Amino acid sequence: GIQVEQSPPDLILQEGANSTLRCNFSDSVNNLQWFHQNPWGQLINLFYIPSGTKQNGRLSATTVATERYSLLYISSSQTTDSGVYFCAVAGANSKLTFGKGITLSVRP
Amino acid sequence: DVKVTQSSRYLVKRTGEKVFLECVQDMDHENMFWYRQDPGLGLRLIYFSYDVKMKEKGDIPEGYSVSREKKERFSLILESASTNQTSMYLCASSTSGTGERTKGYTFGSGTRLTVV
Numbered sequence: 001g002i003q004v005e006q007s008p009p010d011l012i013l014q015e016g017a018n019s020t021l022r023c024n025f026s027d028s029v030n031n032l033q034w035f036h037q038n039p040w041g042q043l044i045n046l047f048y049i050p051s052g053t054k055q056n057g058r059l060s061a062t063t064v065a066t067e068r069y070s071l072l073y074i075s076s077s078q079t080t081d082s083g084v085y086f087c088a089v090a091g092a093n094s095k096l097t098f099g100k101g102i103t104l105s106v107r108p
Numbered sequence: 109d110v111k112v113t114q115s116s117r118y119l120v121k122r123t124g125e126k127v128f129l130e131c132v133q134d135m136d137h138e139n140m141f142w143y144r145q146d147p148g149l150g151l152r153l154i155y156f157s158y159d160v161k162m163k164e165k166g167d168i169p170e171g172y173s174v175s176r177e178k179k180e181r182f183s184l185i186l187e188s189a190s191t192n193q194t195s196m197y198l199c200a201s202s203t204s205g206t207g208e209r210t211k212g213y214t215f216g217s218g219t220r221l222t223v224v
Contacts, residue, residue, distance in 0.1 A: 001167075033212055041196065043215035086151070088213075095166065096141075096213065098151040 002027045002091050004099035012105045013077050021072040021102050023087030031090035032063050034072050037101070038083045046072070046085075077106045111135070112201050114216040121223050127186040129219050131199030138204045140182035141213070142166075142174065144195040151198065157182055158204070189223045196220050 003026040013019055025032075034046040047054050047061040049070065054061050058077075063070040074081055084101040115130035133140065141156040143166075153166030155174040163174050171193060175183045182201075186193055197220075200213040 035213075035215075041218045041220075043198065043200075043218075045212040045214060048212040088151075095153055095156070097153075098143075100148070100150045 001095075002029065002089055002097050004087060004089055004097055006085075006087055006099035006102050008102065009100070010103045010105075012107065015077060015079060015106055015108050017077050017106075018073070018075045019077060019104070021074070021085050021087075021104075023070040023072070023089075023099060025068050025070075025087075025089045027068070027091055029065065029068075029089040029091050031094070031096065032070055033088045033096070034061055034070070035086040035088065036081075036083050037086065043086070074104075077104075079106050079108055082106045112199055112214050112216040114197075114199050114219050116219050117217065119219055119221045121186075121189050121221065123190060123223055125186075125189050125223075127189050127221070127223075129184040129186075129197055129199075129221070131182045131184070131201075131216055132180050133182075133201040133214070134180065135201070135203070135214075136179065137201040137214075138179070139202045140176065141200040141202075142172075142182065142184045143198045143200065144168070145198055145218075146195050154184065191223050194221060194223045 005024045032050045049063045051065045058075045060073045086101045088096045088098045090096045112133045142154045143151040157176045173185045199216040202213045
């Protein structure tokens, strides 16, 4: 199956800083999603982005499908951005495979 | 907004018990999924369903079964619970419809199951 690698595994930021989270995948995909899991365990879909660039407030994402990576940008980070960020991809079999996640801690 | 509701937030069961985890979604989504999440292993797909009465095995189906008798409800069954099934269980749904916004998964808040 498709392999998904996220980096860095852990990230500590001061409030107000910007950050870039990376997702590499091993094969062609037709589905790529970014999720945020808050400290209470709830997973929230941030972006559906198999290719191209999208923005939603302080968050934006870019997927370069031909080079098999996606980036999630967080600008002006806030303490509520803390949690785990997952990248998940699916290829022809349509089964979404998750990366191990990136744990982000934003300090006030 | 789409809502995916899991029946229990916390559950404690004994080894050998039959356990039912229920998931209900209210947006007429065709697709429903069960994942388990364990530290260091991320989310792993147990079973999924693309339609009523249809089911397909995910990556770790052993020890589990599922039921989808109605479109809005997808049940995960542990036939004989074991301690290695202690985990966080997450249900998700999505639509097969067109349009980018419809392709994203919506997750429930999870059920933390402890088997003793």
